[in-house]
Every structure is written in C-alpha cells, then in structure tokens.
Amino acid sequence: MNTKKQTPNKMPINLLIVDDSELDIEIARKAFSHCENSSVSVFTACDGEAALEFLTDTKNPRAHMILLDINMPKKSGIEVLEEIKGNKDLKDIPVVMLTGSGHEDDVRASYKHYANAFITKPESFSEMVDFAHRIEEFWFLAAKLPQEE
Template sequence: MPIEILLVEDNPGDVRLTQIALEDSKISVNLNVVVDGVEAIAFLRKQENYTQVPTPNIILLDLNLPRKDGREVLEEIKADHTLKRIPVVVLTTSRAEEDVLKAYNLCANCYVTKPVDFDQFVKIVHSIENFWFTVVKLPPE
C-alpha cells in the first residue's frame, strides 16, 4: 500500500519540486495536491469533488495559502476528532518565530522552513520522508 500524502501548496514550483523529490523514493508514495485551505478541508472531509479520495497518512502544509491560510487549516484539523491524528508537517518559507510558535501551539507535528536551493529542498523532502515513513509508526486509519 502506498503512503498517502496530502500536499497543501499554492506555489506550482514547490509542488513540482516536491513531486521530483518523491519520484526517486524508496517507498511507494501517492501525492495528492490541493492549492488552498478551503480545498484542503474539503479533501480531508471528503466533500464536494473529493468524496472518493484516500485519507492521507500525512499532510504537508504551507502556511501562506489563498482563501484559508495554513494556520486556520491546522486549527481545523487538530480540532476535528476524525482528523487530528493525521500528522501535519508545516512546510513553509516563513522563518518568523511567531509562526513557529503559533504552529506548535496549534499542535503541528513539526515545522520545516523551505530552503530556496533545489538540492536543499530535495534533501528536506527526503528527510521528512525518511523520518515519517521509516522511523515513525503512523496511526492506523
């Protein structure tokens, strides 16, 4: 069974970089992508066009999103009894201490700042993948 990842990212370049980084994965991965916070919640609750989607094993969440920002999405996920066990990795460009603190206060499982360099970005995605899919025991669906 492939690992189901939900990437919540509005930057097409970062989506593509994540896809590239996961292509040479040793683990079978299915990457689902939504481009804003409203779509993320619809996906997770299997609403609208997302009634047949898999439940993700992990969520990679950008903070700066249109329509509903990542902080609001994180707050909704962690307040929902059916979603709160899904690990959320905040993957964002923000290095602001207030964003880091707020993300952890909203129960993010970890906070990773996106590097601007391609090789470093790939290394970060591989590190996330290795930790969350090799080291950590994920909760059952």
C-alpha cells in the same frame, strides 16, 4: 491531482501537499518521487479550503501526512491546521508546516495548534530531495503512522 509511484514491497504513503505555489508543489512532487523505500502517492491542494474539502471527502484516500504552507489565500495554513487538529477524524494525521516564513510568530502559532514540525522550505531542488529523504526516513520508515480503520 494524484501521482503514484507503483513499486511492490514498498510502504504505501498518501501525502497531501497544500501550497498555493504550483512551482513549489511540482518541486515537492518530484522530490518525493526520489523516495526509494516507500511508494508515495502525492495529492495536492492549492489553498486551505481545497485541503479541507479533500480531507473530509470520504471518497478520497486518507492522508498519512500533510505538508502545509502557511501563507495561502482563502484560509491560512494556521487556520487549516486548527481545523484539522480540532476534527476528531483528522487530528491524528501528522502535519508538517513547510513554509517560506521563518517568523517566530508563525513557529509559535504552528506549535500552539499542534503542528508536528515547522520547517522552512528548502531553497533548491537538491535540498528538497534531501528533505524528502529525511521525511521518508523518519515519518515513513521509523515512525508508525495511523492507517485507515
């Protein structure tokens, strides 16, 4: 599913959110709609297999960033991360592990498989909006993300 915030003169960003919680996806989608300096198109996948299918289907737009949950059915976020970072066509996409888990083993495994960041999910909508703004400020405005070739 795709929602796009159309605004001229704003940096277009394709954001893939991978989470098995429909509620968490909807909260994140609404939070990123508050980004004021970029035009964020949110794409979603409800599990790891669906995420990999989205990322490898050339008919889909290339993701500029991935927010990836760890605890999901079919394939865990760590397994998905490992496949993304092992794929020459996908490994340059920044992956932020956004999860309810704060376990040190998950933190270590995420960075071992080249996650760009590990963040515990915000607990409220206002905290999620703050998180979206911080992601926008750093990843979408300050950092240069790879574009499609």
